[in-house]
Amino acid sequence: MSALAVAAAALQVVGVLAGAPLVVGGMRQVRARLEGRAGGGIGQPWRDLRKQLRKQQITPRGTTVVFALAPAVVAGSTLLIAAIVPLIALGSPLESVADLFGVVGLLFLGTVALTLAGIDTGTAFGGMGSSREITIAALVEPTILLAVFALSVPGESANLAAIVSATENHPEQLVSPGSLLAFVALGIVIIAETGRLPVDNPSTHLELTMIHEAMILEYAGPKLALVEWASGMRLTVLLGLVANLFMPWGIAGADPSLLAVLIGLASITAKVVVLAGLLAAGEVFIAKLRLFRVPELLAGSFLLALLAVTASYFLGTPTS
Amino acid sequence: MLGAIGLALGLSVIFGEPRQLWIGWLLPLVGVRLDLDPLGGIFVAATGAVAIAVGIYAVGYAKREHWARFPLITLPLFVAGMLLVPAAGSVTTFLLAWELMAATSLILVLSEHRRAAVRTAGVFYAIMTQLGFVAILVALVVLSASGGGDAFTTIAANADSLTPGIRNAIFLLTVLGFGSKAGLLPLHAWLPKAHPEAPSPVSALMSAAMVNMGIYGIIRIDLQLLGPGPHWWGLTLMIFGAVSAVFGVLQASVSTDLKQLLAYSTTENMGLITLALGAAMLLASSGAPTVAAIALTAALLHLLSHAAFKTLGFLAAGSVLAATGLRDLDKLGGLARRMPVTTVMFGIAALGASGLPLGAGFVSEWLLLQSLIHAPHDSITLVALAMPLSVGAVALTTGLGIAAMVKAFGVGFLARPRSAAAEAAREAPMSMLAGMTLAAAACVVFAVAPALLSPALQRVLAVLPTVGGDSAGPQIDTILRLPGVAGSISPALLAAALAIAVLLALVLARWGGRHRPPAMVTPLWACGADSLSPRMQYTATSFAEPLQRVFDDILRPDTNVEVTHFAESQYLVEKVTYQTLMADPVEQRFYTPVVRAVTVWAHLVRRAHTGSVHLYLAYGAAGLLIVLLVAR
Numbered sequence: 007m008s009a010l011a012v013a014a015a016a017l018q019v020v021g022v023l024a025g026a027p028l029v030v031g032g033m034r035q036v037r038a039r040l041e042g043r044a045g046g047g048i049g050q051p052w053r054d055l056r057k058q059l060r061k062q063q064i065t066p067r068g069t070t071v072v073f074a075l076a077p078a079v080v081a082g083s084t085l086l087i088a089a090i091v092p093l094i095a096l097g098s099p100l101e102s103v104a105d106l107f108g109v110v111g112l113l114f115l116g117t118v119a120l121t122l123a124g125i126d127t128g129t130a131f132g133g134m135g136s137s138r139e140i141t142i143a144a145l146v147e148p149t150i151l152l153a154v155f156a157l158s159v160p161g162e163s164a165n166l167a168a169i170v171s172a173t174e175n176h177p178e179q180l181v182s183p184g185s186l187l188a189f190v191a192l193g194i195v196i197i198a199e200t201g202r203l204p205v206d207n208p209s210t211h212l213e214l215t216m217i218h219e220a221m222i223l224e225y226a227g228p229k230l231a232l233v234e235w236a237s238g239m240r241l242t243v244l245l246g247l248v249a250n251l252f253m254p255w256g257i258a259g260a261d262p263s264l265l266a267v268l269i270g271l272a273s274i275t276a277k278v279v280v281l282a283g284l285l286a287a288g289e290v291f292i293a294k295l296r297l298f299r300v301p302e303l304l305a306g307s308f309l310l311a312l313l314a315v316t317a318s319y320f321l322g323t324p325t326s
Numbered sequence: 327m328l329g330a331i332g333l334a335l336g337l338s339v340i341f342g343e344p345r346q347l348w349i350g351w352l353l354p355l356v357g358v359r360l361d362l363d364p365l366g367g368i369f370v371a372a373t374g375a376v377a378i379a380v381g382i383y384a385v386g387y388a389k390r391e392h393w394a395r396f397p398l399i400t401l402p403l404f405v406a407g408m409l410l411v412p413a414a415g416s417v418t419t420f421l422l423a424w425e426l427m428a429a430t431s432l433i434l435v436l437s438e439h440r441r442a443a444v445r446t447a448g449v450f451y452a453i454m455t456q457l458g459f460v461a462i463l464v465a466l467v468v469l470s471a472s473g474g475g476d477a478f479t480t481i482a483a484n485a486d487s488l489t490p491g492i493r494n495a496i497f498l499l500t501v502l503g504f505g506s507k508a509g510l511l512p513l514h515a516w517l518p519k520a521h522p523e524a525p526s527p528v529s530a531l532m533s534a535a536m537v538n539m540g541i542y543g544i545i546r547i548d549l550q551l552l553g554p555g556p557h558w559w560g561l562t563l564m565i566f567g568a569v570s571a572v573f574g575v576l577q578a579s580v581s582t583d584l585k586q587l588l589a590y591s592t593t594e595n596m597g598l599i600t601l602a603l604g605a606a607m608l609l610a611s612s613g614a615p616t617v618a619a620i621a622l623t624a625a626l627l628h629l630l631s632h633a634a635f636k637t638l639g640f641l642a643a644g645s646v647l648a649a650t651g652l653r654d655l656d657k658l659g660g661l662a663r664r665m666p667v668t669t670v671m672f673g674i675a676a677l678g679a680s681g682l683p684l685g686a687g688f689v690s691e692w693l694l695l696q697s698l699i700h701a702p703h704d705s706i707t708l709v710a711l712a713m714p715l716s717v718g719a720v721a722l723t724t725g726l727g728i729a730a731m732v733k734a735f736g737v738g739f740l741a742r743p744r745s746a747a748a749e750a751a752r753e754a755p756m757s758m759l760a761g762m763t764l765a766a767a768a769c770v771v772f773a774v775a776p777a778l779l780s781p782a783l784q785r786v787l788a789v790l791p792t793v794g795g796d797s798a799g800p801q802i803d804t805i806l807r808l809p810g811v812a813g814s815i816s817p818a819l820l821a822a823a824l825a826i827a828v829l830l831a832l833v834l835a836r837w838g839g840r841h842r843p844p845a846m847v848t849p850l851w852a853c854g855a856d857s858l859s860p861r862m863q864y865t866a867t868s869f870a871e872p873l874q875r876v877f878d879d880i881l882r883p884d885t886n887v888e889v890t891h892f893a894e895s896q897y898l899v900e901k902v903t904y905q906t907l908m909a910d911p912v913e914q915r916f917y918t919p920v921v922r923a924v925t926v927w928a929h930l931v932r933r934a935h936t937g938s939v940h941l942y943l944a945y946g947a948a949g950l951l952i953v954l955l956v957a958r
Contacts, residue, residue, distance in 0.1 A: 023834075061842065062842055062845065063844075064847075067849050070663065081831035081834070082830065086820075089827075100823060102814045111681075111688060112820075121736065128659075128660075129850050130858075130864060136864070141873050143725065144873065146725070148722045149721075151717055158699050159699075224851060232831065235834075297872065298875060
């Protein structure tokens with residue numbers, strides 16, 4: 007493990023920290039322009055964060071330490087994911103600490119922390135948001151794990167570096183039915199996990215239709231800033247992860263040179279920008295699904311993931 | 327009374343550390359043969375550890391709940407029974423210990439026999455456990471008759487000479503019998519009735535230690551003595567396990583009774599363990615002993631971690647029950663401020679049960695998933711189909727398990743109290759907290775440092791050569807690596823890294839703090855209206871409603887909504903009553919016809935009971951003649 011590999015991992019964390027509000031701002035700007043509005047500009051989320059971080063700390067009456075710590079747990083678990091997954095370079099020092107299952111577990115740990123915070127407020131909206139969020143999370147889990155399974159078949163490992171380098175060395179695997187199905191399935195669950203349309207509407211102002219927003223309704227000031235920052239980081243990390251799982255080109259190797267790290271940084275930025283732009287553009291054309299239609303969507307993605315695994319079992323070409 | 331408590335404590339402590347007596351421990355008594363090998367040892371150790379925690383806890387609990395002397399004397403007997411089952415070295419000893427365990431547990435379930443629900447649960451439990459015993463009895467008698475001896479060692483030596491027909495019959499009977507003890511579907515119905523109705527220390531013993539004996543039976547008889555067997559054996563176990571896991575967790579996620587939720591979660595976890603055992607069997611019989619060893623490790627590790635977090639869960643639920651008299655989650659809430667230690671304890675248990683990182687169940691579920699995705703997929707189509715479906719089942723189980731545990735912890739302990747009883751809750755006494763702390767410490771070990779258990783697991787694997795136990799198992803070190811396949815994880819480093827990351831996030835949140843006015847406490851947002859009442863909170867029922875709706879076809883809730891309108895206008899509602907009854911659908915479909923048929927039979931048989939002694943003598947003579955004819 008060279009010093010540069012450690013530096014690359016640190017750069018990933020810093021990049022996600024700095025880039026997440028920009029990604030969110032960029033997506034809002036794309037939507038605004040496509041809907042014929044001027045938009046607040048790409049830097050608006052950063053300005054919001056700065057404003058909220060300077061506001062007064064407010065503790066809603068009757069809440070416990072769970073409510074107070076949940077934002078830090080969400081943000082912390084997301085930062086850890088950013089340090090583990092191969093975004094810029096393959097050889098993260100934490101690579102052997104958690105594989106893709108571990109990453110999924112960390113993701114759920116953050117979700118659970120926020121859900122408990124929502125219940126902890128003791129309001130109807132908090133409970134409602136938590137109940138919906140956990141229902142969706144429970145139904146998302148099978149799809150995610152099956153997609154992980156499908157991805158792990160070619161590299162014969164669920165460790166992220168192994169999956170990414172297997173795809174890099176055998177690009178023909180990408181056009182296999184298994185890989186394509188896994189891509190679609192993973193795409194749907196990421197939309198569900200990060201609370202984007204059509205599962206949840208991040209810009210809604212009507213409490214009754216909220217999922218994620220209802221859960222965090224009681225947060226204000228610095229805590230709200232942390233929650234929003236964390237959800238932006240989750241989106242960014244997951245987009246980056248999907249990009250590198252299916253299009254690993256440009257990523258630096260396990261023992262990178264300075265130039266390779268810079269190329270890796272540039273390529274992951276480009277990939278995330280393109281994916282986020284596509285996602286935002288797609289959201290313009292769809293409406294939010296009714297809550298009880300969401301399980302149908304998730305069941306569909308589960309089926310795709312199942313087909314992906316069986317396809318890569320029966321049609322997969324041996325990698326060795 | 328105190329003496330009896332001391333006895334309970336002493337016995338549990340003495341039997342808690344039999345680790346030194348693991349290998350080659352032979353004690354021939356008159357017809358009773360005890361032969362403790364590492365496989366039995368790990369079960370004895372688990373039972374002993376559970377018993378220590380429960381024993382300490384029971385001191386305070388018995389005082390607080392004014393236990394009678396009888397259950398207090400039975401408790402150590404029950405523990406002794408459970409310790410004897412895995413130590414038994416012969417069929418007769420095994421059956422005797424099994425019956426001791428079953429009878430004493432029944433007495434303990436009935437210790438609050440003045441409540442009708444307890445009596446119903448007791449009858450249910452008695453019938454199911456005895457039917458299970460019959461299946462085990464027949465299977466083991468056939469086994470010892472055709473295996474040429476009473477001792478397990480003799481049977482193991484002659485196991486190869488058994489015909490496939492006898493093997494299959496024994497397999498099916500033992501899976502049924504042991505499965506009913508482990509709470510596997512469809513023979514689980516006693517478990518969610520008996521475990522919640524028993525006093526909480528007993529629930530903990532039953533749910534964390536007694537159900538393990540079912541798993542022990544399956545491992546001992548079907549995996550060790552009868553070998554891996556044909557493919558369909560492993561597949562049968564996997565199907566049993568997967569169905570039990572998904573069904574158990576689904577019931578847990580819609581259950582509103584704290585202890586019933588934990589009991590259903592037991593069915594779920596036993597299902598996962600059985601699934602892992604089945605996978606080990608299937609993998610071993612399709613020529614992948616290394617992966618089979620991973621699956622087997624997953625099963626054993628999950629069994630141990632389940633014992634730890636389920637003990638803690640039931641003990642914490644017992645504290646809540648003792649403090650509030652409530653098990654109904656819809657009436658609990660707000661305990662985090664009133665019972666902080668108990669809340670933390672239940673939180674640790676719930677984290678373990680949900681299989682998330684930093685929880686006790688994470689490592690074992692990770693091992694199970696790894697063994698499933700690394701199955702050799704080029705050899706047998708059956709394996710290639712079974713593995714993805716099992717991954718789906720395990721994942722759905724984990725997902726719903728998270729929902730169930732978030733509900734139990736969030737609704738039960740956080741937010742504001744939903745009833746006066748919950749409002750008046752007080753923290754449990756010291757001895758109860760001490761018992762829970764022990765179990766919590768075990769949970770933390772499983773979550774962060776499973777490496778400590780590695781030597782024990784290796785020795786257990788070594789006595790199970792038929793399912794790949796002799797090949798190198800997973801190296802559980804600080805970084806957990808798998809043999810033969812690429813894959814690693816490190817729970818300890820993960821925990822440390824997460825702690826650092828959370829600290830980093832907290833530091834980030836301080837950014838700009840210099841400009842901030844001091845923090846203040848404000849009322850909750852009520853959409854501009856007056857203050858919210860605790861009745862406006864989400865309850866456990868409403869929390870689980872979306873899940874209940876999604877799985878409507880399986881759960882089949884009996885929902886009744888009654889809307890009363892004002893006389894003046896049908897658009898104005900005076901009141902709405904909402905009633906929903908969650909019954910166990912399997913129980914309704916599967917058990918009701920059986921019970922009805924038995925009742926009809928009983929009525930028919932009653933006609934023969936005329937009260938005439940002459941007639942009864944004639945029955946006896948006829949019966950004897952028939953037996954003689956058959957046995958001729």
